[in-house]
Amino acid sequence: MVNAFYEVHTYKCLIVLPLTAVYLDYLDDYLADYVLKIKMCVIIYDDYYYYYYYYYYYSGGLKCRSCGWRTDVLTVTPWLAPIVWEGTFDPQVIDEAFMSQNLTIATTVFAVGRYTRFLRDFLESAEKHFMVGLEVHYYVFTDLPDDVPNNVTLGVGRLLSIVRVPKFDRWQEISLRRMELIQTAIKDHIHRGANYIFCLDVDMRFHGRVGPEALGRLVAAIHPWFYMYPRSQFPYERRTVSTAYIPLDQGDFYYQANIFGGALEDVHRLTKTCREHLEVDKSVGVEAVWQEESHLNWYLLRNKPTKLLSPEYVWDDAKGRDDKEIKLVRFSSVIKNKAEVRENL
Numbered sequence: 254m255v256n257a258f259y260e261v262h263t264y265k266c267l268i269v270l271p272l273t274a275v276y277l278d279y280l281d282d283y284l285a286d287y288v289l290k291i292k293m294c295v296i297i298y299d300d301y302y303y304y305y306y307y308y309y310y311y312s313g314g315l316k317c318r319s320c321g322w323r324t325d326v327l328t329v330t331p332w333l334a335p336i337v338w339e340g341t342f343d344p345q346v347i348d349e350a351f352m353s354q355n356l357t358i359a360t361t362v363f364a365v366g367r368y369t370r371f372l373r374d375f376l377e378s379a380e381k382h383f384m385v386g387l388e389v390h391y392y393v394f395t396d397l398p399d400d401v402p403n404n405v406t407l408g409v410g411r412l413l414s415i416v417r418v419p420k421f422d423r424w425q426e427i428s429l430r431r432m433e434l435i436q437t438a439i440k441d442h443i444h445r446g447a448n449y450i451f452c453l454d455v456d457m458r459f460h461g462r463v464g465p466e467a468l469g470r471l472v473a474a475i476h477p478w479f480y481m482y483p484r485s486q487f488p489y490e491r492r493t494v495s496t497a498y499i500p501l502d503q504g505d506f507y508y509q510a511n512i513f514g515g516a517l518e519d520v521h522r523l524t525k526t527c528r529e530h531l532e533v534d535k536s537v538g539v540e541a542v543w544q545e546e547s548h549l550n551w552y553l554l555r556n557k558p559t560k561l562l563s564p565e566y567v568w569d570d571a572k573g574r575d576d577k578e579i580k581l582v583r584f585s586s587v588i589k590n591k592a593e594v595r596e597n598l
């Protein structure tokens with residue numbers, strides 16, 4: 254039954270059990286007994302639902318910090334990348350560890366055409382909650398520099414640059430071309446002035462802390478609409494003709510493209526690969542089902558992120574606030590009138 258046994262620094266020890274053939278009803282008894290005997294943390298997953306049917310036990314005597322704090326959600330991936338949820342980290346410890354490092358976080362945000370209307374709320378809320386205390390360099394990509402609000406007060410060490418970009422005819426094209434434009438921007442200038450980069454949608458607002466706990470070499474966020482679905486129901490690209498194709502029996506998580514980031518080199522490689530794949534698809538007249546998000550998901554299946562952000566970091570206002578796992582919404586898509594803001598439907 255026990256097929257893996259790891260020493261992990263935050264846990265005393267950890268066991269991963271595949272449960273494909275076992276009924277979950279029997280698990281409680283089995284585990285309670287097992288855990289009490291050997292006093293350890295246990296993570297169970299089955300190959301199909303592993304991030305959903307996730308049980309996480311610890312013995313009374315062994316309440317290490319991480320496992321003592323959250324027992325209801327998956328906090329580490331099968332490849333041992335942390336998944337950041339409220340209650341899995343100590344903001345004070347994180348801040349102390351990062352504040353002295355003089356880090357600059359490049360932050361790209363596109364506001365093309367009518368999407369410039371989202372910039373003010375985005376920037377004002379970012380100044381309250383995003384990487385507070387660190388140096389942040391916003392790169393606003395827009396075709397309408399005059400529409401970028403010039404009276405948002407930025408904190409000390411925080412800068413905003415405007416990068417002029419063309420407007421494409423379709424919203425899908427505007428969205429997917431970001432991969433190419435970010436890749437070029439990293440290569441041409443961002444790489445000299447930043448340690449990390451985050452790439453964000455603009456139709457979003459910060460509501461809570463998004464701090465250095467979110468930093469890592471390659472970081473992606475779990476889509477708020479799909480975290481409880483089995484992989485076969487993820488909206489990956491399913492047509493073999495696209496380079497973003499993922500078969501039904503593959504996949505770890507469904508990531509949302511509204512926020513991803515990491516070290517400059519890693520994000521450069523990601524955007525370059527996605528851009529190349531988008532171009533190959535285009536040359537045969539294919540556009541992946543969710544444009545650059547489909548390619549991002551393909552890339553992250555083969556290049557595992559080193560840190561995952563829970564849906565707290567990419568919520569959707571249209572989803573309300575009732576999900577019991579979500580203790581805090583940090584960053585969320587605002588409800589938009591698509592017919593009003595997009596170039597096409």
Ligand SMILES: CC(=O)N[C@H]1[C@@H](OP(=O)(O)OP(=O)(O)OC[C@H]2O[C@@H](n3ccc(=O)[nH]c3=O)[C@H](O)[C@@H]2O)O[C@H](CO)[C@H](O)[C@@H]1O
Nearest residue numbers: 363364365366368424427428454455456543544546595596
């Ligand atoms: C629920 C849903 O439908 N989600 C999909 C939709 O996300 P979204 O509805 O979040 O896409 P979106 O309209 O926000 O576009 C993505 C981003 O591109 C920029 N932008 C887009 C259009 C425009 O005219 N001007 C502009 O600046 C802007 O930064 C925006 O935040 O589309 C994405 C990109 O294809 C992904 O496929 C998402 O999964």
Ligand SMILES: [Mn+2]
Nearest residue numbers: 454456511586
């Ligand atoms: Mn969006």
